[in-house]
Amino acid sequence: MIRVTVVDDEALVRSGFELILSAAGDIEVVATATGAEAVDTVRRERPDVVLLDIRMPDVDGLTVLRQLRALPEPPVVAMLTTFDADEYIVTALRSGAAGFLLKDTEPDQLAQLVRTLAAGGVVLSPKASRAVWRGHPGAAGADDAEAARVDLLTRREREVLVLIAEGLSNAEIGTRVHLSAGTVKDHVSATLSKLRVGSRVQAALLAQRAGLLDAGRRHPDSGR
Template identity: 45%
Template sequence: MTRVVLVDDQTLVRHGIRTLLGMAGIEVVGEAGDGTAAIVAIEETRPDVVLLDLRMPRHDGIWTLNRLRERGIDLPVLVLTTFDDDTLVLDALRAGARGYLLKDVTLEQLTRAVATLAGGGTLIAPAITDLLVRAIRSGPPPAGVDAAPVQDLTDRELEVLRLMAQSYTNREIAELLFLAEGTVKNHVSTILLKLGARDRTKAVLRALHEGILR
């Protein structure tokens, strides 16, 4: 069973999401109403995925992401919010979020997103993808990447990168491309190296900024 920590300042929202996730076989092992409480809950339970709202009193979602990174806590964080502002999206991804969904998603979409992040993938809501791409391409290179020029990717690496951008896990990419999962992992490592990125999300952001993905 996938274990999650749910961070949202609205008690009723947390209750509703917890109930829905329980129906889908996902266990909420911790809850928090702000960033400070979130750090405590995450450190105590070490969940598979963190569901994080951005707008909260005192310490918000971006603060929480930054604190997790500073403490070396590398857990997949799925932002679940009502806001689709491009600055917020970019700030969250740059701070380490691996997924971004709006709260109007269906239960099926939410559970698939949780499973995707738990499996090592990334996911961004289609509704904000165009907005995000425009913001990335018009701004500076994303944070968390090496400033060195991007090295050319092979055709196979481009195939893997495109599937990474569509939130497929290594196992799913292996099945789609008829490769061994270990081979896909090697391709992903090479892609991160060539793009100067520290993780899959930063690699996709860099590829979008450089026009490698269109």
């Protein structure tokens, strides 16, 4: 079972997410909490995944994120937002969030997104992440240093990077490109090292900034 905690200041949102996720046979919502209750609740319940509201009146979602990431065994955290161009999302992703979900995500997609997070994937809506970067000063595209690092990637590593950015776990990437999980893990490690990033989310954001996602859809075989 995937253990989930939902943190939001609105009781209706908490109960709605709990109802939707509890209908999935492999997901258990072990607790819901307000921002002020979040850290103590996570320490007590030890969930695998936390869905965390990015804007709360009692405590800043970014503050809660930093506190959760500082725990000895931090859960995977994805931010919840009602805005597809929320100014805080970029900061959250750079602070260790594994992605973000819009609160109006279709109910039939929500459980699969939680499974992706639990499996080590990232959740970045392409439409929403484009809007985030457009609204973030200085984030119109990859700078020269980032572009140079992307150029170091082999064709296979670029393919893996695009699949990381699409939210796939190592096992799912292996299925897509017909490689073993161990080989995919090696490719992911090499890709993160060449890009000089510390997480899959940072790699996914760099891919977005470098235009690889759109380029990959137009030219699936592009790259070296």
